[in-house]
Amino acid sequence: MRIDDMLSPAVKSIPPSGIRKFFDIVTEMKDAISLGVGEPDFVTPWHIREAGIYSLEKGQTYYTSNWGLIELRKEIAAYLSRKFHVTYNPKDEIVVTVGGSEAIDLAIRALVSPGDEVLIPEPSFVCYKPCTLLAGGTPVPIVTKAENQFKLTPEQLKEKITPKTKLLVLPYPNNPTGGIMNKQDLEAIAEVIRDTNIFILSDEIYAELTYEGSHVSIASLPDMKERTILINGFSKSYAMTGWRMGYAAGEPTIIGAMTKIHQYAIMSSPTTSQYAAIEALKYGDDDIKNMTKEYNYRRRVIVDGFRKMGLDCFEPLGAFYVFPSIQKTGMSSNEFCEKLLYEEKVAVVPGTAFGDSGEGFIRCSYAYSIENINEALKRIERFVRKYI
Amino acid sequence: MEQILEILEKDNRITPEQIAVMLNRDVDDVKAAIKKLEDDKIILRYKTLINWEKTEKEFVTALIEVKVTPQRGEGFDKVAERIYKYPQVKAVYLMSGGFDLTVIIEGKTMKEVALFVAEKLAPMESVLSTATHFVLKKYKDEGVIFEDKEKDDRQVITL
Numbered sequence: 074m075r076i077d078d079m080l081s082p083a084v085k086s087i088p089p090s091g092i093r094k095f096f097d098i099v100t101e102m103k104d105a106i107s108l109g110v111g112e113p114d115f116v117t118p119w120h121i122r123e124a125g126i127y128s129l130e131k132g133q134t135y136y137t138s139n140w141g142l143i144e145l146r147k148e149i150a151a152y153l154s155r156k157f158h159v160t161y162n163p164k165d166e167i168v169v170t171v172g173g174s175e176a177i178d179l180a181i182r183a184l185v186s187p188g189d190e191v192l193i194p195e196p197s198f199v200c201y202k203p204c205t206l207l208a209g210g211t212p213v214p215i216v217t218k219a220e221n222q223f224k225l226t227p228e229q230l231k232e233k234i235t236p237k238t239k240l241l242v243l244p245y246p247n248n249p250t251g252g253i254m255n256k257q258d259l260e261a262i263a264e265v266i267r268d269t270n271i272f273i274l275s276d277e278i279y280a281e282l283t284y285e286g287s288h289v290s291i292a293s294l295p296d297m298k299e300r301t302i303l304i305n306g307f308s309k310s311y312a313m314t315g316w317r318m319g320y321a322a323g324e325p326t327i328i329g330a331m332t333k334i335h336q337y338a339i340m341s342s343p344t345t346s347q348y349a350a351i352e353a354l355k356y357g358d359d360d361i362k363n364m365t366k367e368y369n370y371r372r373r374v375i376v377d378g379f380r381k382m383g384l385d386c387f388e389p390l391g392a393f394y395v396f397p398s399i400q401k402t403g404m405s406s407n408e409f410c411e412k413l414l415y416e417e418k419v420a421v422v423p424g425t426a427f428g429d430s431g432e433g434f435i436r437c438s439y440a441y442s443i444e445n446i447n448e449a450l451k452r453i454e455r456f457v458r459k460y461i
Numbered sequence: 462m463e464q465i466l467e468i469l470e471k472d473n474r475i476t477p478e479q480i481a482v483m484l485n486r487d488v489d490d491v492k493a494a495i496k497k498l499e500d501d502k503i504i505l506r507y508k509t510l511i512n513w514e515k516t517e518k519e520f521v522t523a524l525i526e527v528k529v530t531p532q533r534g535e536g537f538d539k540v541a542e543r544i545y546k547y548p549q550v551k552a553v554y555l556m557s558g559g560f561d562l563t564v565i566i567e568g569k570t571m572k573e574v575a576l577f578v579a580e581k582l583a584p585m586e587s588v589l590s591t592a593t594h595f596v597l598k599k600y601k602d603e604g605v606i607f608e609d610k611e612k613d614d615r616q617v618i619t620l
Contacts, residue, residue, distance in 0.1 A: 109618035199620050248620075370483040375484045388594070390467050420617055427620070441476070443483075 074209040092426045095410060099420045107420040108449050111248060113312035113393070117349070118360045121311060124352030125345045133344055139336040141169025141320070142347050148354035149320055153305075157280070157290040161300060165325040168332045169342045171349075173306040173319035175279040178204045180274050180302045180321060180333040181240065183212035189239035194225045195428035196396070197244040198276070202428075216430040219387045219398065223252030227261040231442070234265070236414045240272045243291060246279035248428045249436035250396045251372075251389020263294045272327075273301040278319070279392040281310035281361050284369050288391070292322075296323040298325045302331075309392075310361050311353045316346040368393050371439040371446055378450035379437075382457050393440045394426065400433045402460040409435060415454040465494055466503070471578050473507040514599065522551075522567050522596040523574045525582065526560040528589040537561060540587045549577060560592075573597060 090096075099105065141217075145162035154160050161167050170176040174393060179201055185191060187209030193201045195214045199231040202212040215233050225243070240372075243262070245254040254262070266273065273291060280288040293302040306319030321331060353360075372389065378388040379397040386397040398411045406423035413419050424431025439446060466510040468480055477495060498504045509590070515519065529540045537555050544564055545553040552565040568574040574593070583591050599607055 094619055105617065108619045110615045111619040112615060114615070116612070356510065373482050373485055374479065422618060443472075443479075447479075 079291070083207050086206045089131070090426075092407065092423055095407060095414075095423065098411070099414060102414065102418065102420075105414060105418040106445060106449055106452075107422050108439070108441065108446070109194060109420040109422050110438050110440060111394075112314040112440060113309060113364065114440045114442065115312040115364055116366060117311065117313050117316070117426060118353075118357065120356060121272050121313070121349050121353045121360075123187050123317075126347035128345055128348035133348060137169075137341045137344055137346060137347055138230070139332055139341055140165075140167070140353070141342055142344075144310070145169060145347050145351050145354075146320075148351055149322070151257070153290075153303070153322060157288065157293055159290055159292045159303065159322075162325070163263075163321045166328055167320055167322045168328050168335060169347060170306075170319045170335060171323060171339055171342050172308060172317040173276065173304050174200055175335070176302075176304040176306070176319045176457060177201065177274065177276060177330075178207075179334050180304065180323075180327075181205055181210070182208050182334055183327055183330040184240055184272055186239075188237060190237045190278075191240060191242045192233055192271075194242065194244060194247075196223075196247075196249055196424060196431040197242070197427055199427065201242045201244070211237070213238075214428060214430070216428075217247075217250070217252065219250075219385070219396075222387060222390075223250035223255055223396070224258050225434040227264060227265045230262060230265050234269065238269070238271050239272055241266065243273055243275045245275075245277070246283055246288065246391025248279065248392050249394050249424065249431070249434075250387065250393050251394050252387075253283055253288070253391040255286060256294075259289055259291045259294060260352070263291060263297050263386045266300070267296055270454060271300070275301050275303050277303060277305045279309050282365055282368060282393060284372060285390050285393045302327060307350050307353055310364075311357050312360075312364065313346075313349070313353065313358075316341060316349060318346045318350045330391065368439065371441070371443060374443060375437065375439045375446055375450065378446070378454070382450075382454040383461060384457065393438055395439065396434050397437070398434055399457075402457060404460065406432055413453065413456050417456045419449050419452050419456075421453075462494060462498070465491065466498065469495075469504070469507075510603050510605055512599075514607070520567055520569055521571050521574060522565065522599075523571075523578075524594045524596065525564040525566060525578060526594075527562040527582065527594040528591075529561050529565055529585075530587045530589060531561075532587060540585070543585060544582065547577070547581065 114376050146167045149167050150161050150163040181204045185208040189210045190213045191205040191210050192213050192215055205212040213233055215229050217225055275291050292298045292303045302321055302323040304321050307313040375395050376386055376388055385396045387396055406425045410423045411423055422436040424434030464484055468475055478488055478493045481491045531537050532539050541553050549566055549568055551567050554563040556563055566574055578593055580592055
């Protein structure tokens with residue numbers, strides 16, 4: 074018996090990660106400095122951690138409702154209305170998940186059947202494609218371009234729509250490019266979607282980290298709410314990655330279907346984390362403001378640094394990543410990252426980790442202190458000067 | 462202005478050039494703004510926060526609650542002035558509540574501080590009473606926690 078033959082074909086259809094080898098080298102190199110992480114450097118604000126601790130002290134260690142604590146869902150509804158002007162009924166239009174990632178998986182599994190096509194703008198976060206494949210769907214990448222600020226354009230969208238298109242993923246603000254979609258951009262997308270049967274998975278996990286203007290959710294546009302699954306969470310905005318707290322909001326039939334999967338796969342999200350999340354939503358607005366201000370300083374420093382060393386660097390307006398082009402060095406993304414690691418001991422992520430269209434780019438996170446960023450920039454500059 | 466102050470308050474080694482990038486402003490504007498803040502005595506001094514406990518230096522800090530009689534026409538200011546002019550006095554605050562002035566003093570030994578209170582502070586004409594509290598350990602000062610944990614616990618790379 075070959076065990077490999079026994080694996081599910083859906084799992085086997087997921088290609089192995091092309092940068093595994095690179096990650097292994099990075100992990101082994103002990104004294105490298107990194108711009109490689111996809112999570113905040115801030116520790117969760119103390120009042121939020123304390124709320125989690127109190128809940129443990131009070132013995133709140135049981136399962137919650139499959140949907141999540143009603144008090145938390147009410148706070149989420151209030152937050153979405155206060156920040157993004159979309160209203161959801163906490164009773165049946167919101168489900169609390171184990172991070173935004175679970176919500177993405179649930180949404181795709183609830184909607185996608187074998188043969189359905191899922192449109193995925195790329196470069197983008199790594200999970201949309203495998204989740205689609207696991208559901209038996211067909212991922213259809215849409216390559217976004219630096220000259221369009223890595224936005225999804227209505228023309229590109231129209232070109233890829235077929236009678237089989239079921240779902241459009243809207244990953245903005247975007248990891249890894251830092252691109253955002255403003256209201257006007259979203260209106261153009263809504264215009265294309267309006268006369269179709271296509272649903273939208275709007276992954277808004279970086280919504281709070283928007284540096285010019287405020288984030289707009291496509292769910293707030295006319296006719297879009299009932300066909301949008303809005304996904305958000307606490308990881309990036311409140312620096313709560315390890316708590317694994319996310320949620321999805323949308324039309325009750327879809328959220329109900331997602332909750333059915335969640336109920337059997339997960340039961341309920343971690344109770345301690347849910348109590349901490351309530352505190353975050355009630356009293357955390359200032360934390361977000363302070364952290365965003367700090368990220369914005371760093372964003373300007375890092376963009377300035379890359380431009381000064383002669384690389385083309387699109388100005389990111391969201392998330393905490395820059396995505397400079399390294400084409401001028403003549404190296405591939407993988408080659409650049411490996412050499413940079415060996416020669417200057419700086420770890421950054423090859424753009425190809427986020428889809429083939431990431432070739433020629435690197436992702437650098439600025440979830441680091443200014444000191445760390447300055448040191449990394451100094452080393453990258455020394456490296457780049459050797460090759461261009 | 463406020464943003465420049467916030468940045469410098471956290472780390473005064475950050476150069477005007479860097480601040481200009483951080484705030485998306487012109488370098489000369491930032492330099493001029495800092496100059497003005499210095500001239501207006503809004504920026505009083507650039508200092509360094511030191512955890513002296515990790516050094517060999519021996520010294521003690523005391524917080525003294527002082528009750529005073531305000532003086533006609535001059536209120537508390539004149540008394541405060543007579544106190545803060547002593548170099549060993551690090552800080553003087555006018556307080557609401559159970560006493561009037563908080564005086565923070567540093568000395569080489571407890572005896573030195575006690576002598577200062579007994580010989581200089583308590584005998585002042587308008588001082589009614591003093592209560593001296595010695596600092597045993599500093600956990601946090603100026604917003605900085607005095608422990609060593611400055612390690613990045615995150616994985617080197619995550620997507």
